[in-house]
Amino acid sequence: MHFLVFQTLNGLTTGALLFFLASGLTVVFGLMRILNLAHGALFLFGGFVGYTIGERTGSFVLAAVAGALAAGLLGLVIQQAFSRTLLGSPFNQVLLTLGIAFAIGNVVLWIWGGAPRLIRPPEVLNGSVAVAGVFYPIYRLFLIGLALLAGALLWIFWERSRIGAVVRACVDDRPMAAAMGIPVDRVFAAVFAVGAALAGLTGVLGAPVLGLSIGLEFDVLLLAVVVVVVGGIGSLTGAFVGSMAVGLIDAFGKARFPEISYFTLFAPVILILLLRPNGLFGRAGVE
Amino acid sequence: MARARISPGAAVVAIGALLAIASWPLDAYWTGLLTQAVIFGGAAVGLDILVGFAGMASLGHGAFFGLAGYGLALGTLRWGVNPWLAAGIGIVGSTLVALAFAPLAVRVRGLAFLTVMLAFGQVVWGLATRGGSATGGENGLPGVPRPSLGPWDLSGAEAFYLFTLLMAVAAIYAVVRFAGSAVGQSLIGVRDNETRMAALGYDVRRLRIIAFVVAATVGAVFGALSAAFNGFVGPGSLDWRLSAQLLLSVVVGGAGSLWGPFVAGAGLHMLETYFAGTTQRWPLVLGLLYIVTVVLLPGGIASLPRLWRQRRRSARPAATPRSRSASES
Numbered sequence: 139m140h141f142l143v144f145q146t147l148n149g150l151t152t153g154a155l156l157f158f159l160a161s162g163l164t165v166v167f168g169l170m171r172i173l174n175l176a177h178g179a180l181f182l183f184g185g186f187v188g189y190t191i192g193e194r195t196g197s198f199v200l201a202a203v204a205g206a207l208a209a210g211l212l213g214l215v216i217q218q219a220f221s222r223t224l225l226g227s228p229f230n231q232v233l234l235t236l237g238i239a240f241a242i243g244n245v246v247l248w249i250w251g252g253a254p255r256l257i258r259p260p261e262v263l264n265g266s267v268a269v270a271g272v273f274y275p276i277y278r279l280f281l282i283g284l285a286l287l288a289g290a291l292l293w294i295f296w297e298r299s300r301i302g303a304v305v306r307a308c309v310d311d312r313p314m315a316a317a318m319g320i321p322v323d324r325v326f327a328a329v330f331a332v333g334a335a336l337a338g339l340t341g342v343l344g345a346p347v348l349g350l351s352i353g354l355e356f357d358v359l360l361l362a363v364v365v366v367v368v369g370g371i372g373s374l375t376g377a378f379v380g381s382m383a384v385g386l387i388d389a390f391g392k393a394r395f396p397e398i399s400y401f402t403l404f405a406p407v408i409l410i411l412l413l414r415p416n417g418l419f420g421r422a423g424v425e
Numbered sequence: 426m427a428r429a430r431i432s433p434g435a436a437v438v439a440i441g442a443l444l445a446i447a448s449w450p451l452d453a454y455w456t457g458l459l460t461q462a463v464i465f466g467g468a469a470v471g472l473d474i475l476v477g478f479a480g481m482a483s484l485g486h487g488a489f490f491g492l493a494g495y496g497l498a499l500g501t502l503r504w505g506v507n508p509w510l511a512a513g514i515g516i517v518g519s520t521l522v523a524l525a526f527a528p529l530a531v532r533v534r535g536l537a538f539l540t541v542m543l544a545f546g547q548v549v550w551g552l553a554t555r556g557g558s559a560t561g562g563e564n565g566l567p568g569v570p571r572p573s574l575g576p577w578d579l580s581g582a583e584a585f586y587l588f589t590l591l592m593a594v595a596a597i598y599a600v601v602r603f604a605g606s607a608v609g610q611s612l613i614g615v616r617d618n619e620t621r622m623a624a625l626g627y628d629v630r631r632l633r634i635i636a637f638v639v640a641a642t643v644g645a646v647f648g649a650l651s652a653a654f655n656g657f658v659g660p661g662s663l664d665w666r667l668s669a670q671l672l673l674s675v676v677v678g679g680a681g682s683l684w685g686p687f688v689a690g691a692g693l694h695m696l697e698t699y700f701a702g703t704t705q706r707w708p709l710v711l712g713l714l715y716i717v718t719v720v721l722l723p724g725g726i727a728s729l730p731r732l733w734r735q736r737r738r739s740a741r742p743a744a745t746p747r748s749r750s751a752s753e754s
Contacts, residue, residue: 173536223719228535229482229676230719236669237715244709360543360665367540400551404544408529411541415533 143270145389151278151347153385154285158340159358160365160377161292162333168372169309169329172224175235176216177337178359179242184209184338185350186250189257192342198260205342206335212242213334217327239355247352257345277346284343289378296374305329309372361388368410370420379418433601433683441594445587453582458698460586460654462691464647467593469674469690470600470683471643476672477681478609479636480616481531484539484668485546486644491663492519493645494652495553498566503559508572512653516645523641524634531633543665550663565659569652579653589650596646597687603639604683612636613681644671670694677718679727688726 163177188205192198216238217224223234258264259277266273296302307315308325316322341350348354365384369376384403391402410418431439444463448456472486496515500506506514530541553560560566571579579585603609614622615632623629652658661667674693678685693711700707722728 220716220720223723226723229476229680230723232482233673233676233715234719236673237712237719239712240708241712241716244706244712248706248709356666360547363540364544367537371536396555398551398555400555401548404547404551407544408541408548411537411544412529412532415537417537 139270140272141393144272144274145393146386147269147272147274147278147282148393149386149389150282150382151385152388153382154281155340155344155347156358156361156365156385157285157289157378157381158336158343159362160369160381161288161374162336163362164366164369164372164374164377165305166330166333167366169305170225170326171228172231172330173228173235173363174330174333175232175359175363176238176242177333177362178355178357179239179246180209180213180334180337181341181344181358182246182350182352182355183212183242183341184335185257185341185345186246186255187338188342189250189255189345189350192257198257198342201257202339202342206339209338209341210331210335213337214327214331216334217330221323221326239359243352243355252352254349254351255345256349257342259346281343281347285381289374292374364404364407366417368407368417370417373417373419376417376419433605434598436684437594437598437601441590445590448583448586456582456586457654458695460582460589461651461698462695463586463589463593464651464654465671465674465694466687466689466691467596468644468647469671469678469686470597471640471647472671473640473675473678473680473683473686474600474604474609474612474643475636475640476675477679477683477686478604478612478616479633481534481633481636482539482672483542483640484665484672485542485544485549486640486671487663487665487667488546488549489519489523489641489644490648490651490667490671491553491658491660492522492549493648494569494658494662495560495566497649497652498569498658499560501570502566502568508570508653512572512649515649515652516642519645519648520638520642523638523645527634527637527641528630531630531637543668546663546665546668550660550665553663554660561659563660565657565661567657569656569658571653571656585654589654592646592650596643597683600639600643601683608632608635673715677715677725679725682725682727685725685727 159177159181163174166172166174184205187208188201191204192201195201220234223230259275259280263277263280266275267279268274269279296306304315304320305325307318307320308322312322344358348358361384365377365380368384369378369380387406388399388403391399395402414420444459448459451459468486468490472483475481475483475486493512493515496518497508497511498515500511500514501508504511526545530538530545533541554563556562571585573579574588577584577588579588611622611627612632612635614627615629619629622632648662651662670693671690674690675686677693678687678689680686696714697707697711700710704710718725724731
């Protein structure tokens with residue numbers, strides 16, 4: 139019983155972080171057909187900026203804001219500088235965004251050095267509480283709650299707000315949206331920047347759990363890509379369900395079958411995609 | 426506009442001969458570097474059949490490269506079989522895995538295919554890493570022997586280089602012939618317009634499977650060569666970064682051109698080996714290299730001759746009509 143609760147909470151924590159990361163990736167992909175493989179690098183960059191700000195000011199909130207802003211700004215620069223290539227052939231997208239990812243990762247190493255860093259969670263969220271008989275870090279519970287809240291807010295924004303409707307219109311039919319007078323280019327730029335900011339924010343939020351180290355950017359990127367494709371490209375619901383599923387499978391797989399944890403994580407991915415090539419919540423025609 | 430054309434197969438043999446002569450003045454270090462360059466160039470050529478011809482971008486091709494190496498290592502070190510037989514086991518085994526997985530993988534397209542292959546590669550990587558004593562786990566299997574070919578001892582750098590070239594010429598010659606065959610050409614049709622090809626009566630699914638398996642087999646041949654060259658296999662030969670490097674070599678070289686991916690695969694590997702030892706900034710250089718390529722040369726290295734011809738033509742005076750518009754895929 140304790141095992142079950144503990145691993146479920148672990149899985150939900152990973153799932154929460156994955157959702158923050160995957161939501162940005164999936165919306166950018168759904169909107170612009172851009173698979174941004176630099177997403178993990180933006181995550182790491184935001185995390186390290188947050189680390190420095192956190193060390194200087196001692197404030198976790200400021201660290202999170204700084205991480206999100208820095209990554210969002212960098213994302214905007216990338217989008218503006220390479221807007222034509224980003225909308226080009228998928229092969230070239232992969233080449234460009236992986237190139238950017240390598241470059242950012244190495245610059246981060248240059249600036250902050252190779253030693254792994256940790257951001258301490260805010261004082262209020264330090265310590266553990268008993269949940270169904272197991273002691274569990276408050277900060278991780280906070281992350282799970284935050285993901286639920288963010289999921290709900292994003293969903294309301296996406297489905298119910300005017301801006302959300304504008305973005306959805308661009309996703310569904312770009313030429314028609316442009317014809318209706320929607321500034322499609324500006325929507326693209328804004329969404330790309332927001333996606334990048336979400337990645338940077340995740341870097342800071344995840345640092346107390348995952349730490350910050352060179353190479354982490356690709357570990358999280360692989361998982362986020364898997365979540366996005368399995369959930370259905372462009373679908374926020376899919377990103378949420380996919381994140382939690384991947385988080386839970388990962389936690390239980392590592393705990394129960396450590397020898398074959400990669401098998402338990404990736405084999406279901408293959409199975410799901412073979413049964414539903416467009417992902418769990420994806421629609422046909424979105425590739 | 427009749428230009429003298431030599432057949433692609435003859436070009437492969439000629440380049441192989443040139444590369445063989447080129448190693449004459451080199452020492453063992455550079456010969457070794459060249460050997461690895463040929464290995465990665467060759468693997469990229471194989472992957473080009475899948476990516477450039479069939480239009481399926483795979484982020485898990487390293488699996489077939491690595492599996493063949495593991496086959497060779499397990500055969501010689503664990504089962505005590507002759508290195509040639511072990512290499513055969515590795516290559517055939519890797520091909521059989523591809524043959525078993527291909528019918529599943531080709532059900533999906535585009536990004537889903539990319540992700541399925543990524544997941545497949547991670548599964549194989551995970552099994553090798555967590556394989557315990559059977560696969561050597563994260564430490565891999567050191568001590569893979571280099572065979573000798575009859576009286577020809579392949580343990581020296583020069584000898585193994587020439588042997589690698591021989592195998593590479595044979596494999597790439599086969600790929601080039603395959604690419605020019607009816608099947609190879611119909612793959613392009615599938616890439617460009619699947620519906621039409623299906624309507625014309627082509628078995629699209631079978632064509633995709635063929636491309637998948639051909640690419641895997643070529644990858645396996647070079648994977649076995651790589652393991653014999655290094656005398657070692659480890660999870661690094663199954664890492665997704667290797668798959669990414671192969672895929673990016675194809676794109677940087679120019680998908681579908683075969684020679685471009687060879688140049689890019691070989692060149693990138695030489696640059697990496699050289700710079701990774703001298704500077705910590707190699708990933709930055711590599712990243713910038715990718716970015717510059719994609720911005721300045723979206724068609725890859727293979728588009729260089731065409732661009733050069735265009736420039737010469739437009740530099741010529743008066744009204745030479747544009748012969749044809751640039752239609753690169």
